[in-house]
Amino acid sequence: MIFMLFDQLTQVARIPTVKIGTSKANRLAEKEFTNARRLGIPHEWRNFSIGSEDWKMLVEYAWDYQLTPDFTELNDEIFKKIYSLTLGIPHCLFFLVEQANKYCLRKGIKSISIAILDHIFDTKFSMMKPAIIALRHGKLDAFDDIMTLGRGLDKEVKKLIKELLKVADDHNFSGVEARAILEQIEVYLPEYKLTQKETRTVKRLEKQVAMIPSELPLDDDGYEGVPL
DSSP states (O other): OHHHHHHHHHHHHOOOOOOOOOGGGHHHHHHOHHHHHHTOSOOOOOOOOTTOHHHHHHHHHHHTOOOSSSOOOOOHHHHHHHHHHHTTOHHHHHHHHHHHHHHHHHHTOSSOOHHHHHHHHHHHOTTTHHHHHHHHTTOHHHHHHHTTSSSOOOHHHHHHHHHHHHHHHHHTOOHHHHHHHHHHHGGGTTTSOOOHHHHHHHHHHHHHHHTSOOOOOBOTTSOBOOOO
């Protein structure tokens, strides 16, 4: 109905519109021919190649956002390592740099290194590893699965989700632990069919996360406050 509304707006009022959506929007085009026809030239969902100028620009842009005391220059070795860990997927690139910054700041590490990037991949990419590994071996069908393009989640991802939910249920996590688990699985929940027990676990995690107090920044005098 929303598609029809904007299509009529275009036709009657002569107002051009642009439709923007995630990969899940493909399903709307599959259900209605009129939607598919008006979406224009089909866009193929692929990762960037390591030699792509667009990928190089993204990496340079993301790498500039280093919050550590010492800035690590982007060299060829780091560039290749970043590609190996992200396989040209923009979300993975920015997530890798973000988590590397957080880890260094929390541990008092002065600069980001290749060892830090490897550590972040091993500890923070648990849910994305199946897709990254599949891409490394040229298995694009597995990549499509985890990117939820209509074929369902990869079996390994389902297994990881079940294991995480079981751990959460067994240990009755709360606070930051509950948030950490929820952050790992929530992106896949629209595609994952929860059991009744898993549904209760997710609701409990969401309730625990909602109870976590906000972390307000400290001013120069050591008082918490909201920045103006």
